[in-house]
Amino acid sequence: MIKAIDKFRHGFFWRGRSDARGGHCPIAWEKVTRSLNLGGLGTHNLEILGWALRLRWLWYHKVDISKPWSQLPTQVPVRARAMFRISVITTV
Known part of the structure; x- marks a missing residue:
């Protein structure tokens, strides 16, 4: 696409x-x-923008569960979930 x-x-x-x-x-x-x-025209790379959007949804699910949409299921590819897990440190 x-x-x-x-x-x-x-x-x-x-x-x-x-x-x-x-x-x-x-x-x-x-x-x-x-x-x-x-030196570019500032046009977005759609593949990178797609990755950023998927990672952002995972981030919002992690940090703000009080929002009503945070309980909705999201379809995030396995590779994006893996990238999120290695990029974020969770402290309990």
Whole structure:
């Protein structure tokens, strides 16, 4: 899904249309997704943004159980749960 969305984003940036081929792209997409202060256009990398959102849901479940939505089940991939477990230290 991310590749399909990025295909439309490539076309918009480089051609103003829904598609763009390799010869129409003057800059590598990795450079485009860099932040403005690193020389990019500030466009978000959707894969990294997806990971951040999943980890954020896990964080909210951990730190604020008083919210009504914190009791809702969330579908978080096993790899994201593993990354959360190695990134967060719990002190009892």
